[in-house]
Amino acid sequence: MDIRNLKSKLLWQMTGEEFLYLQQNGEHAEQHPAPVLALQKRHVYGIRGIAELFGCSIPTANRIKRSGRIDKAITQIGRKIIVDAELALELAGRKTGGRR
Incomplete structure (x- = not known):
């Protein structure tokens, strides 16, 4: 069998x-080096994303955001x-x- 085909x-x-x-x-x-993937940052979006990230309710996610702890x-x-x-x-x- 032909590998290219x-x-x-x-x-x-x-x-x-x-x-x-x-x-x-x-x-x-065909030996090809495996591509090195740059580490990508994971992002979440919105209050719902914060809630999913921390495993909490949307009101609690709002409190986390307003607290200023994760402002950076x-x-x-x-x-x-x-x-x-x-x-x-x-x-x-x-x-x-x-x-x-």
């Missing part, structure tokens, strides 16, 4: 045998609220290794 074939058009052959041999045929993690443009989830958890003391 198999790689250009759509997955749903392959037979089980072709798929297994490609899975076992395709990686060794919040970017607000008009009514749009964008929260850096990682930083918000760290500031609130919920992250592993953080203070409570």
Whole structure:
């Protein structure tokens, strides 16, 4: 079997045998380094996003936002609220290794 032809074939058009052959041999045929993905920040949006992040109700999420504890993690443009989830958890003391 020709690996180049198999790689250009759509997955749903392959037979089980072709798929297994490609899975076992395709990686060794052409060595490409795995792409290094930059760590992306995770964001949540709005009061509902804060509520989901902290696992609380929307009124409690409003209180968390108004308390000022996570202000450094919040970017607000008009009514749009964008929260850096990682930083918000760290500031609130919920992250592993953080203070409570």
